[in-house]
Amino acid sequence: MELSLTEAQTAFRDDVRAFLDENLPADIKETQTSGGHLSKEQHQRWHKILGDKGWSTPLWPKEYGGTGWSPVEYAIFDEECYRMGAPRVLPFSVSMLGPVLINFGNDEQRDRFLPGIRSGEDWWAQGFSEPGAGSDLASLKTTAVRDGDHYIVNGQKTWTTLGQHGDWIFCLVRTDPGAAKPQTGISFILIDMRDPGVEVRPIITLDGSHEVNEVWFTDVRVPVENLVGQENMGWTYAKFLLQNERIGIAGIGQSKQQLVSLKRLASAEKKNGKPLMEDGSFRSKLSEVEIELRALDLTNKRMLVETERGMDPGPVSSMLKIRGSEVAQRLYELKMDASGLYALPFQPEAGEPGWNDELAGTLAQARSAPHYLNTRKISIFGGSNEIQRGIISKMMLGF
Amino acid sequence: MNFDYSEEQKMLVQSLERTLAKSYDFETYRAQLETKSSHDPALWASLAELGIMAMPLPESVGGFDGNHTDIALISTELGRRLVPEPYVSNVVVSAFILNATRGESAAEELGGIAAGETRFATAFYEPGERHNPLANNTKASKSTDGWSINGHKAVVLGADTAGHFIVSADADGSSLFLVPADAAGLTVRKYQLLDGRGAADLIFDNVTVEENALLGDAGTAEAIILEAVDRGAAALVADSLGAIEEVIDLTKEYLRTRTQFGRPIGTFQVLAHRMVDLLVDYEQVKSMSMEASVEATNENASDRMKAISAAKAKVGAASRKFGKDSIQMHGGIGMTDEYALGAYVKRLLVNETLFGDTDYHLERYSSL
Numbered sequence: 164m165e166l167s168l169t170e171a172q173t174a175f176r177d178d179v180r181a182f183l184d185e186n187l188p189a190d191i192k193e194t195q196t197s198g199g200h201l202s203k204e205q206h207q208r209w210h211k212i213l214g215d216k217g218w219s220t221p222l223w224p225k226e227y228g229g230t231g232w233s234p235v236e237y238a239i240f241d242e243e244c245y246r247m248g249a250p251r252v253l254p255f256s257v258s259m260l261g262p263v264l265i266n267f268g269n270d271e272q273r274d275r276f277l278p279g280i281r282s283g284e285d286w287w288a289q290g291f292s293e294p295g296a297g298s299d300l301a302s303l304k305t306t307a308v309r310d311g312d313h314y315i316v317n318g319q320k321t322w323t324t325l326g327q328h329g330d331w332i333f334c335l336v337r338t339d340p341g342a343a344k345p346q347t348g349i350s351f352i353l354i355d356m357r358d359p360g361v362e363v364r365p366i367i368t369l370d371g372s373h374e375v376n377e378v379w380f381t382d383v384r385v386p387v388e389n390l391v392g393q394e395n396m397g398w399t400y401a402k403f404l405l406q407n408e409r410i411g412i413a414g415i416g417q418s419k420q421q422l423v424s425l426k427r428l429a430s431a432e433k434k435n436g437k438p439l440m441e442d443g444s445f446r447s448k449l450s451e452v453e454i455e456l457r458a459l460d461l462t463n464k465r466m467l468v469e470t471e472r473g474m475d476p477g478p479v480s481s482m483l484k485i486r487g488s489e490v491a492q493r494l495y496e497l498k499m500d501a502s503g504l505y506a507l508p509f510q511p512e513a514g515e516p517g518w519n520d521e522l523a524g525t526l527a528q529a530r531s532a533p534h535y536l537n538t539r540k541i542s543i544f545g546g547s548n549e550i551q552r553g554i555i556s557k558m559m560l561g562f
Numbered sequence: 563m564n565f566d567y568s569e570e571q572k573m574l575v576q577s578l579e580r581t582l583a584k585s586y587d588f589e590t591y592r593a594q595l596e597t598k599s600s601h602d603p604a605l606w607a608s609l610a611e612l613g614i615m616a617m618p619l620p621e622s623v624g625g626f627d628g629n630h631t632d633i634a635l636i637s638t639e640l641g642r643r644l645v646p647e648p649y650v651s652n653v654v655v656s657a658f659i660l661n662a663t664r665g666e667s668a669a670e671e672l673g674g675i676a677a678g679e680t681r682f683a684t685a686f687y688e689p690g691e692r693h694n695p696l697a698n699n700t701k702a703s704k705s706t707d708g709w710s711i712n713g714h715k716a717v718v719l720g721a722d723t724a725g726h727f728i729v730s731a732d733a734d735g736s737s738l739f740l741v742p743a744d745a746a747g748l749t750v751r752k753y754q755l756l757d758g759r760g761a762a763d764l765i766f767d768n769v770t771v772e773e774n775a776l777l778g779d780a781g782t783a784e785a786i787i788l789e790a791v792d793r794g795a796a797a798l799v800a801d802s803l804g805a806i807e808e809v810i811d812l813t814k815e816y817l818r819t820r821t822q823f824g825r826p827i828g829t830f831q832v833l834a835h836r837m838v839d840l841l842v843d844y845e846q847v848k849s850m851s852m853e854a855s856v857e858a859t860n861e862n863a864s865d866r867m868k869a870i871s872a873a874k875a876k877v878g879a880a881s882r883k884f885g886k887d888s889i890q891m892h893g894g895i896g897m898t899d900e901y902a903l904g905a906y907v908k909r910l911l912v913n914e915t916l917f918g919d920t921d922y923h924l925e926r927y928s929s930l
Contacts, residue, residue: 371899432692433692435694
């Protein structure tokens with residue numbers, strides 16, 4: 164057994180570091196490390212830089228633009244990005260849609276859409292959840308009715324992350340309302356969000372931010388060539404898509420970055436005349452989460468290696484998601500607690516472009532409570548932790 | 563032993579409940595947040611008319627000579643309705659200090675509070691001192707025409723709408739000063755807290771006040787400050803109780819009416835048991851809130867501090883759990899600004915943190 168990086172892996176890490184050092188724009192690094200909201204332009208600029216290097220879609224098969232990295236190399240890349248303050252490319256196009264098109268789409272669709280995903284030029288949103296279909300996703304009601312060469316789409320999607328920037332949205336829609344099981348009447352289609360009948364409405368969350376949206380469809384005409392795979396097989400593709408998320412799902416890189424920033428904040432904060440970092444009770448809380456993260460880091464890497472050898476990815480991604488979300492939430496919580504009284508002034512726009520008010524406390528303190536509140540979502544979205552436990556229970560316990 | 567409220571107290575709660583039900587629903591609250599002010603004069607006047615400002619004050623200044631259980635009952639209703647008005651900072655903490663330091667000679671100020679006409683805010687905490695109410699980096703020095711104050715007070719609850727501040731400062735020991743909000747050299751940086759209540763940072767740059775601005779004797783304020791903090795803490799614990807009751811109602815209703823997989827989600831055991839744990843916690847919170855309301859005025863300081871710290875720590879930890887679990891049980895809808903749950907979660911966070919957070923009170927409890 165050898166748990167440290169091999170010589171080749173160390174060299175790979177140094178390459179990644181050198182690339183990031185040279186190519187990461189200062190403004191993007193600043194927004195990312197201070198916990199601000201990246202603009203659409205910043206997201207796309209960074210995506211394009213990675214795309215030009217050939218690193219925007221590392222996990223894809225090589226013939227479609229993948230890098231051929233091993234899972235461990237990918238994990239190294241992920242961590243280095245966070246360590247250097249580089250944002251991660253959004254998952255919707257690269258990690259979710261891309262693999263579905265590669266596995267189940269046709270050549271025309273791959274030729275048409277994969278280049279825009281690699282470069283980041285096309286902004287993709289995800290249209291799965293609906294007001295009545297959250298954990299029970301298969302009960303979704305948005306319909307697509309065939310009309311000649313088009314589907315006519317009607318319905319509403321919700322929790323659409325950054326849908327306000329969207330050019331395209333991949334959706335699960337009901338094409339066979341009479342199917343014996345709800346899962347068997349669902350199709351996977353691609354909708355141009357600039358088409359008539361598509362309306363995006365913001366949802367403001369309790370932290371005061373606008374990340375998620377409702378997307379409404381009223382008689383939207385979608386060409387049949389935008390159907391992915393076969394009609395009524397969408398559920399299969401969606402399950403593939405969600406399981407495919409496992410690499411990176413534990414959020415190790417991000418949590419390591421948060422741990423660093425928590426320590427920085429706690430070093431600046433004083434308690435009884437000494438840095439909070441030197442306070443015994445704070446230190447034991449910090450150590451507790453640090454150890455959990457250390458274990459998760461190793462578990463993540465061990466499981467990535469094992470899934471490569473054919474272990475069922477289902478329970479793995481669920482386990483990593485559960486524990487990864489808990490660790491991340493705990494880190495944000497400690498950051499808020501460490502901020503003391505200055506966690507309380509509500510300044511959700513602090514530090515964002517155009518914000519000119521005077522700051523109460525430091526920027527890190529001002530953002531601590533909104534971040535704590537915002538990250539309640541990570542044990543809810545992408546299949547809540549309750550749903551993940553159900554998946555593990557079914558697969559490992561048989562009930 | 564009995565845990566009952568008097569008939570008068572029940573009537574007070576009922577009239578407050580009725581007034582707020584009529585004039586302050588969640589949409590009104592949201593509209594008030596939009597105005598970026600924690601204070602609505604019309605609402606404040608209607609609350610004053612009910613007598614809730616006068617309740618804890620002495621009869622001699624137009625008050626009703628109420629006790630801290632009255633304050634707790636009022637605070638619970640204000641928490642239940644998310645009212646951001648500066649009740650605790652003004653009527654509970656500031657009024658106590660004015661009465662304790664000046665008694666009869668503060669009749670004018672106390673009368674103003676009782677009538678809802680004047681507002682005070684009390685400033686103890688300082689940047690870099692976390693939850694230490696006895697922070698003494700703010701200095702007051704004797705000058706020819708009175709006192710000159712220099713320093714910085716952090717996150718002063720109610721300071722956004724107060725006309726006067728009661729400020730702790732070091733003048734050969736801990737001392738309290740009455741400072742008008744418009745004093746020269748005083749910068750008031752106002753903002754709203756997570757839940758819409760108001761506060762401010764106060765920056766004193768050679769602020770000069772008259773000799774008689776000193777409240778009580780110089781260097782003797784520590785005991786009064788600690789008592790004021792405990793009264794404020796007890797009121798916030800009661801405020802949290804009201805917020806928690808609403809969180810429970812919202813979550814129970816959601817578990818009952820939200821269906822997924824063809825059945826109400828509350829029928830899934832994992833959610834039902836999680837809710838049950840919260841109900842058990844609620845009973846613990848309620849007991850501690852009751853004890854805090856009685857002990858807040860205990861003349862034995864050590865017994866008082868022990869009871870208040872126990873309540874603040876217990877209710878703080880429970881509040882955190884209520885916030886996390888209620889959002890998780892709701893799923894995405896619990897994250898939205900339009901739905902009341904998030905506002906209660908934020909109210910609880912603010913209550914947890916002011917007048918000593920959970921860690922502060924745990925440590926204080928274990929040191930007593």
